[in-house]
Amino acid sequence: MTGHRIGTRGLLDRSKTLSFRFDGKTYQGFQGDTVASALLASGVRIFGRSFKYHRPRGVWGAWFDDPNAIVDIKHGGVHYPNCQATMTQLVDGMEVRSVNAWPTAQKDLKGILDLAQRFMPAGFYYKMFMWPDWHLFEPMIRKMAGIGTLSADVQDDFEAAILHEHCETLVIGGGPAGLTAARAAAKAGKSVLLIDDHPDFGGSSYRYPNDAAEGPSYWVAEQLSAIEDAGGRVLSSTTAIGVYDHQAVSIVTDRGLGTAPVVRKLRPDNVIVATGAVDRPVTFSNNDRPGVMSLDAGAEFLARFGVLVGQQIAILSNRPDAHDVAAQLENAGAKVDLLDPKSDPAKAIGYRNLKGVRVAGHTYPCDTILASAGLTPLVHLWRHAGGKLDWDEGRQTFVPSTGPDWMRVIGGANGTYERSAVEEEARSAALNTSRPERHVYSISPLLPNTKNTEGRQWIDFQHDVTLKDVALAHRENMVSVEHLKRYTTLGMAGDQGKTSNIAGLAAMADLKGQRIPEVGTTTFRPPFVPVPLEAYRGASRDTQVAPLKRLTLEPEHRALGAALGEYGGWLRPAWYGGDDEQSAVASECKIARDAAAIMDGSALGTIEVIGPDARAFVNFVYYNTMSNLKPGRIRYGFMLTESGLVFDDGVIACVDETRFIISCSSSHADAVMAHLENWRQDSFDPDRVHIHDTTQNWSTVTIAGPKARAIVDALGVLDTLDDFAHMTLRFGAFEDVPARVARVSFTGDSSFEVSVPNSAAVRLWQRAIAAGKPHGAGPVGAEALVVLRAEKGYIIVGKDTEGETMPHDLGFGAPRLRKSAAFVGDRSLHTENANREDRKQFVGLSVEDGEPKLPIGAHIVTVQNGERRSLGYVTSSHDSPTLERPIALALVSGGLGAMGQPVEIYHMGKTRRATITPSCAFDTEGARIDA
Incomplete structure (x- = not known):
């Protein structure tokens, strides 16, 4: 006998029956079920097949900690690949199919691969397929890789809502710890946001209820009501997927199949992590059989869904609360054997159907094994934020140590499991008082025994990593945790090692004769759980991924009949005066050469570098020597990549010893800003160099041509233009605002760039047009400018250069031979390829x-x-x-x-x-x- 419903237990709406199909058979569940709980209640044990050996796989956990029950779903004509059955809410009419199995999970013909397991240990593909040629086997291996399938039947007519929010206190996790913390913070007058990834708040309250006579549901409702009455907000079905720089937290609300998720990007003042802890598997022979589940999963399915996972249950655990779970299961009608797996290695009996477990030489009949080698705190978000970990010998796990002062970890995530200690910890975190001592908790070690080689013992269920695979990695000197992870793929499954990492680390520690903390841990990376692709798609596409930039003078250009076009992300005038582009461009080129072109140069990137080390910085990021650039002087130069390739060209002006103004290509401004910031942080003291993008703070009117000097003189920006040489900079004023004038030419003619704050741009443009008219000057667009530049042989980076162009390919070879100071890309200019x-x-x-x-x-x-x-x-x-x-x-x-x-x-x-x-x-x- 396998799983079935018990009475009226659970958080279900039993008045709403839902029908669905799994692998071609029809089943029923209730509103509030997950796919996994509905199938378990119907007696289904095999949900899918493992990645490599196609071993039958059942449910291990009850939520995101389950690595086994991955399914494909079709509903409403849309295909949803690789859904976690334990987290996917049941919907009427959905078609569910097991993955990595043909024709069904129950009868998978590819299961024959398990017979060849001795020839397919960890890393076998690195060796077996090298001869005669890897490429002969690559197409077949790639076709077999992965689980699930993609389909053209996707829903592409909706997008995720992207919201930017702030709160004083973000509480992540709606269990006893999170509810207590959120209530205390809200009552203290803080703006609070409480989130939980379940549809219902309460966390472990249901499977480990307190002594309240009204039951856990009443207690949970009371806490939520108090939080909202105090002005707090609560969001269910919402997961914090990552913590990023500058206290940014990304959370995703999954509103179910067919509905777009909501992505919120928060910058809270404080974060309280109450994400709980998950069960660690017990490593024993055949521990991957369907029917072997976590201790918490057995309690969770009973409490939330009213599903008794088995009739004869064996519990293998070192947890002190295993007796409480056993008592709940017995009260629900199951026969329970509470066994001590520490005394002798265990072995599961049975293949598709679990028949028993052998411990200490005695076989106990059972249809379900609930196993737990202790609890693993969910410290992922803590690690995303840079928090450190310590190994706790009593708890046999890693717990939070030192970390950012704006984040506190409480409850199970902190290794705190006793209810009164959890609530004390929560109130302390909410009120930001001193942290209470972590309560005393101790379990006997129940770790993989590398000397016990009986049968196969699974470490990573989804990726088929066994204890023998870890031993093989050790023999081949893959002893670093990162090498172990990549060589065996341990911890790289959909659950990101939530169930497997500690067991894998313990096995390697045992093989090396070290303690687990000496082996270390792998890197914790976002997202915390798999995220629907729609969450990444969101609104960031088309013009919203790179919004079109608009010039302050756009209305003036339109009034002059400009044809506008996109150039480098800016909407700029292409030409003026009619639809005949060829005639207009030719006319404007003649105006520029005979009189003067009046152009809007505001789109050119303007980046200021300021600070005591500004001169050394610009000399480092430029190919040309900038260390001897004097105040008031301008120099043309190139920025290079580390490979020595031309990244951007432009001019740089020295204002004084601590301030430089970089002018870069309009299409490259954002990339140049990121390039500069990268080198500032990597090679300089950030407190001595500061970079500011001021492109959108100033507007520039460029006047270039034989009559340019007379027109600029009429603007009255400078007292005199005498001795104002090419490639120099002066400061003046236009009417009542400051102005700067640069002698820089992109046409080959005498040229002046007059820059003023945006507030004065329209007046400056109108004055320039009026002053130019008597001289035959007029507005000139981007298309004519391109022709004028080409006549002079001036390059446009990205058009006249390619992905291999170096400065000496453009005729600028002197700096690589003469510049003695280090600069970005210097070594690459002297390679064999460069010469x-x-x-x-x-x-x-x-x-x-x-x-x-x-x-x-x-x-x-x-x-x-x-x-x-x-x-x-x-x-x-x-x-x-x-x-x-x-x-x-x-x-x-x-x-x-x-x-x-x-x-x-x-x-x-x-x-x-x-x-x-x-x-x-x-x-x-x-x-x-x-x-």
Whole structure:
């Protein structure tokens, strides 16, 4: 006899019967059931098959600690893969199927693999399939890997709600500890948010009830009412999945199948972790048989769902409260044998159906074994926040030690199990008083015995890691816990080692002759439990993942008839005056060369570096030497990756010894900011270097062309423009606000960038347009600017460079030979690859008179043995209005040493001829830039 319902016990609504199918058979449950509780109540024992050997697997735990009962679900025409049966609420009409089994979990033909288990120990695939060639076996192995299947039947018409919230006290866990803490904090006047991952609050209150005559449900309701009356908030079915930098906590509310989850990102002042503890398995022969469950699971299924998991139950446990669980099961009608597994190794009898257990030479008939080698506190969130752990010999587990002062761990998560001690600890945490001493608790060790080699003893149920696998890892010197984890996949299943880690650590400690704390622990990483993919999808897609940035002057551009387009994430004017792009761009190029272009340069990234070590910092992050840049001077330079590749180009201005202003590409501003911040934290004292992105604080009007000086002079920003040389910076004022003026050119003509706070941007733009009109100057958009840059051979990073471009490929080779100070990417510039003669280099291309412009992306080719080989490709190509001929830029293998040589261009089946030229096609002497 297996599981069945008992009377009216549980938190179910028995007036609502739900029908569902599992592996083709119809079953029934009640409102409030999980898939696992409904199947157990119907007598089902085998829920799925293990990953490697396809061994039959039943339920081990009753909630997120269960590694076995993974199922695929279809409901409402939508497929939900790899759901935990113990956590998935039952829905009427759902179709449930076991995973990793064919045709069913009960009769899985792939179960024959278990007969070959001796040939498939941990890591066998690293060795067995190396000969003759791994790639012969890879497709088959990849097809067999993983559990569950993906389907095209997914629901893609909803998204998770992403909310940003704050509270003074976040309490994680709605059991006795969490309820007590939340009530005390709310009554103390704090804004409180209490969350629990179950649909019902109460935690262990139901399976280990207190002495209240009204029962645990009444006590739980009383606490919730008091919390809400005091202004606190409560959220059920809500899980804290991770703790991140700056006290950020991410929580997900799972509202069930067919409904989008809600993601909340909180920054609470204080966090109280009351996540409880889970049972550790007892390691004995055949301990993976269906019907072997945790002690707490047996009590939980009875208390929450009214399911008695067996008629003849054997309890193997070292916990002092095992007698209480035995008494509850006996009161429910089960025959219970409370056995001492410490006296002699145990062995489960039976295969698909558990028939008994042998302990100390005696066989006890049973259909269920409830096992517990002690409780493991759920310290994952504590570790996410940087908290430390200590090994507690009495509790035989790791417990929280020192950690952040804004987080307190209480109750089972702290290794505190006695009810009065739990409530004292909770009130102390809520009121932030001194922490009470952890109450005395001691159990006898019940750890894996590596000298007992009878049968197979499972450590990780889902991934089929046995005690012998741990021993094999030890023999092969995989003795680090991280190596053990990766070599055997122990702790890498869906439960992330919640049930297996302590047993695995204990086995390795026994093999090494060390204590468990000497072996250490693996890394605890978010998310705490598997999270629906919809929670990650959320609203962060399309324009919401990278919102379009808008210029302060956008209304002015629209008033001038600008055609707006996206450039580097900004909505910018492409050209002005009509729908004919070609004519408009040509006209604007002529305006820029003959008079002056008036452009909105506000989209360029503006990042300030401030602090005592600012000069050393900018010298380190730039390829060019910046250590000798004087106040008031500007220098062009490159930022490189660690691989020596061009990351961004732009100019940097020195304001004074402790302040520099970096101007970077508009599309790279966010990436450059992250790049700078990374190196600030990695290689400098963060207290001596500060980085601020001020891009959206200033607006810039750029005036470039032969008449630029006269127009800027009319604006009255500076007292005089005399001796204002190219690549210098001055500060002045525009009307009543501060302004800065930079002599920087992106067109090759005399140019002034006037920057003012956004509040003055419209007035500055209107004054500039008015001052330019008598000189023939006018607004110029991004498309004309691209042509003007190409005429001068000025690169656009990401367009005229590729993923292998280094600065010397662009003709900037001096710093790598002369700069003695260390900088980002310096070593990579001297590798064999960096010094290849056939590297793609930046050059210009010209075509014969009367020929059309070259297609962008066309390949420069050579023919060898009758086959074409690419030497590079065209990166930019334009009809130059200024030169009245086509121009092109390209990356060509060995191009800088091939000036004047003819090359063959191949594109879309057609071949043309061109000549390699210097990249600069206009004003090659640079005479116009200081005009």
